[in-house]
Amino acid sequence: MPKVTSVEPQKKSASRRTKRFNVFLDGEFAFGADEDLVVNRRLVVGKVIPSEELDQILFEAEVGKLMERMYRWFSIRQHSEKEVRDYFRVKNLESRVKGKEERSQVVIDAVVERLKQKGMINDLEFAKAWTEARRKSKQKGIRAIRSELFQKGIDKEIIEEVTRVESQESSEEDLARQALEKKMRFWKNLPALEFKKKAFEYLMRKGFEYEVAKEVIEKDINLM
Numbered sequence: 001m002p003k004v005t006s007v008e009p010q011k012k013s014a015s016r017r018t019k020r021f022n023v024f025l026d027g028e029f030a031f032g033a034d035e036d037l038v039v040n041r042r043l044v045v046g047k048v049i050p051s052e053e054l055d056q057i058l059f060e061a062e063v064g065k066l067m068e069r070m071y072r073w074f075s076i077r078q079h080s081e082k083e084v085r086d087y088f089r090v091k092n093l094e095s096r097v098k099g100k101e102e103r104s105q106v107v108i109d110a111v112v113e114r115l116k117q118k119g120m121i122n123d124l125e126f127a128k129a130w131t132e133a134r135r136k137s138k139q140k141g142i143r144a145i146r147s148e149l150f151q152k153g154i155d156k157e158i159i160e161e162v163t164r165v166e167s168q169e170s171s172e173e174d175l176a177r178q179a180l181e182k183k184m185r186f187w188k189n190l191p192a193l194e195f196k197k198k199a200f201e202y203l204m205r206k207g208f209e210y211e212v213a214k215e216v217i218e219k220d221i222n223l224m
Contacts, residue, residue, distance in 0.1 A: 001048050001049060001050055001051065002025040002026050002030070002048070002049050002054065003025065003026060003046065003047065003048050003049070004023060004024070004025060004043055004044060004045055004046065004047045004048075004049065005024050005025065005026060005027050005045060006022075006023075006024040006027075006045060007021050007022070007023055007024070007038060007043055007044065007045065008021060008022045008024070009021055009022075010022055010032065018034045018035050018036070018064075018067075018068070018071075019034070019035040020032055020033065020034050020035070020064075020068070021033050021034075021035070021038055021043075023038075023043055023061075025049070031057075031058060031061045032061060032064075032065060033057075033060075033061050033064060034064040034067070034068070036064070037057070037060050037061060037064055041053075041057055041060070043057075059106075059107070059110075062103075062107050063107060063110045063111055063114065066103070066107065066111045067111060067114060067115075070084070070111065070115060070120070073087070074120055078120075078122075078125070078126050078129055079121070079126070080121070080123050080126045080127075080152045080153050080154060081112060081116075081121050081123055081153060082152055082153020082154075083152060083153070084111075084112055084115065084121060085108065085112065085153075088103055088108045088111075091103065123153075123154050123155065123158055124158050124161075124162070126152070126154070127149050127152075127154050127158050127159065127162040128162055130145075130148070130149065130152070131145050131149070131162050131163065131166050132166075134148065135166065135170065135175065138206075139175050139176070139178050139179035139182075139206060140206055140207050141172060141175070141176065141203070141206050141207030141208035141209065141212065142163050142166065142167055142172060142207065142208075142209070143207040143208065143209060144206060144207020144208075145163055145166070145207065146159055146163055147207070149162070149163075172208060172209070172212045173212055173215060173216055175208075176203050176206070176208045176212050176213060176216045177216050179202075179203065179206050179208075180199055180202070180203065180216060180217075183198075183199070183202060187199070196217055199213075199217045200213050200214070200217055203216065203217070
């Protein structure tokens with residue numbers, strides 16, 4: 001049975017969210033481990049590791065390594081569960097093309113579960129944040145938001161809940177008007193019919209319902 005002969009801090013671990021260590025067994029480097037794994041498995045010099053425990057430790061080490069990648073990825077923005085699974089699917093395709101070893105589904109499932117335990121994957125909170133951001137920065141209509149959340153793999157029940165609350169808190173007409181204002185200076189000299197056509201097509205692309213676009217355009221055309 002292998003024995004732990006050294007546990008050394010990784011030189012670049014200071015910039016990461018968790019400390020990482022290089023674990024040596026019988027004088028040779030065996031695997032990298034995060035602080036949680038070192039503590040939970042009591043990986044100290046002199047520890048003898050049974051083969052069945054070593055297999056589990058190596059599995060947990062692989063999960064921990066992928067978690068480091070997730071910390072960096074999530075620091076950019078929050079992600080849905082489907083986005084995480086799609087990320088690993090793409091990475092596995094890249095590995096297959098390059099002839100490298102792919103991540104097993106068991107490891108990926110374990111990473112997803114740990115992300116959920118840490119509150120990093122939370123599709124309800126993701127949907128709320130996504131909706132708020134898209135409404136503010138892009139003036140997207142509820143129809144477009146629903147479509148985007150569906151593509152992100154969010155459950156129908158969550159989509160309905162989040163978009164219902166958003167519709168109650170912000171007026172579709174006001175948001176459509178804000179979106180249209182950005183185009184007014186470009187279209188202000190157009191004939192009325194041409195303006196209406198462009199404005200209607202623009203608001204429909206932004207995901208507003210037909211009746212909302214129609215009402216806003218009919219009111220604003222008289223303000224030009």
